[in-house]
Amino acid sequence: MSDLETRVPQIGQRATCSWRDSTKHKGEIVERRLKGSSAGGAPPSGSSAPSGSGSPKPDKPSDYEYYVHYVGFDRRLDEWIGSDRIDLTSIEVVQKRASPNDQGRTRGRGRPPSVNPPGAAHGHGSSNDPAILKLEKEHEELTKVKNIGAIQMGQYEIDTWYYSPYPDEYSGIPKLYVCEFCLKYMKSINTLRKHNSTCTCTRPPGDEIYRDGNVSVFEIDGNKDPLYCQSLCLLAKLFLDHKTLYYDVAPFMFYVVTETTQKGATVVGYFSKEKNSSEGYNLACILTFPQYQRSGYGKFIISLSYEISKREGKAGSPEKPLSDLGKLSYRSYWTLILFRLFRDRGDIDVEEICRETAIKVEDIISTLQHKDMVKEWKGQHVIHVEKSKVEEYLKRTERSKIRLCKPECLVWQPKEGTK
Structure with a gap:
């Protein structure tokens, strides 16, 4: 056996690693732990067994497990693997320039980059403010490693994608058990069974504002139901890469989409919205949970946010900047x-589109510019509609069923003084 094959891989090194399907990809070692340690209880990286413990000092690659980020892929694919899935002869060191803010910093409990299904999730975007960028960098460093491996929610067992700041006693467990109705989280299946025998919750709190068949939407005030909203945010963070709303839920309204079964209304996804957004944002965070993705709920939730904006009598826009997805x-x-508006109405100006759809003018223009359908004439934006392009796009898009909010099923109206 060569010297390379007996050398313990170090944090920051890259090597060819095997995925679960045996395909090979370049991976970066983000963290490591002694084999048999939990994610939350691993000793500091590179540490050896305690002296006097009677255990031999770990000095072989197989003594450790390695938390690997696959270069060029989303962080949700990061995972703990054994040395048997690392080509030890391919290890290379990645040279990284340390920033002044990195000097003297200790490594926090580890996480690492992106292929979500389009429309699956969108959290808060990043900022250009240096102070916020520094905080985001520190947050990223402290949350590099997924602290919970999977969740059991109703009939579904779902692998998690990212770190979520659950209380410390829940970190490092392989599976978190979540009540599909009240979202209370537990460490064991026995605790969940005991909870289920006494839990009387069969739907989210708040007001039901939408019903179409077995699909409902509940409006929840973060100030009135903070525990449920905090549990929702912690659960959502397991599937959102960037999201800083965990416990301060009071300034937000939450719109939770459910599917009703014989047992009750189970959570499909949600969006949150600031009660008073000075920028006119009509959505802060959106998520469809993985078990319900690719079922059209992404567009449904977005369309719901705009239907609410229409009833408020003002145009809205999602919180900026948007992530790529x-x-x-x-x-x-x-x-x-x-x-669809061009097909049904023909010529229509930007301001009228804004009034009818509640989509902000800048979002309309940027969308049409992307489709090369806006011309400038005497300082004005003029829409240039190519009928064939519109028809071809709709023909291609509408082959599959599109799920949108039905205005006639929405009973929501703005409260007095909020328009």
């Missing part, structure tokens, strides 16, 4: 709505 999801929705 958020941008794709919204551009897809905006294009669909605009092209």
Whole structure:
């Protein structure tokens, strides 16, 4: 056996690693732990067994498990693997320039980059503010490693994608058990069974504002139901890469989409919205949980946010900046709505589109510019509609069923003084 094959891989090194399907990909070692340690209880990286413990000092690659980020892929694919899935002869060191803020910093409990299904999730975007960028960098460092491996929610067992700041006693467990109705989280299946025998919750709190068949939407005030909303945010963070709303839920309204079964209304996804957004944002965070993705709920939730904006009598826009995936999801929705309007109405100006759809003018223009359908004439934006392009797009898009909010099923009205 060569010296390379007996050398313990170090944090920051890269090597060829095997995925579960045996395909090979370049991976970066983000963290490591002694084999048999939990994610939350691993000793500091590179540490050896305690002296006097009677255990031999770990000095072989197989003594450790390695938390690997696959270069060029989303962080949700990061995982703990054994040395048997690392080509030890391919190890290379990645040179990283340390920033002044990194000096003297200790490594926090580890996480690492992106292929979500379009429309699946969008959290808060990043900022150009240096102070916020520094906080985001520190947050990323402290949350590099997934602290919970999977969740059991109703009939579904779902692998998690990212770190979520659950209380410390829940960190490092392989599976978290979540009540599908009240979202209370537990460490064991026995605790969940005991909880289920006494839990009387069969739907989210708040007011039911939408019902279409077995699909309902509940409006929940973060100030009135903080525990449920905090549990929702912690659960959502397991599937959102960037999201900083965990416990301060009071300034937000939550719109929770459910599917009703014989047992009750189970959570499909949600969006949150600031009660008072000075920027006119009509959505802060959006998520469809993995077990319900690719069922059209992304567009449904976006369309719901705009239907509410219409009833408020003002145009809205999602919180900026959008993530790359958020941008794709919204551009897809905006294009669909605009092209349907062009098909049904023909010539229509930007201001009228804004009034009818509640989509902000800048979002309309950016969408049409992306489709090369806006011309400037005497300082004004003029829409240049190509009928064939519109028809071809709609023909291609509408082959599959599109799920949108039905205005006639929405009983929501703005409270007095909020328009």
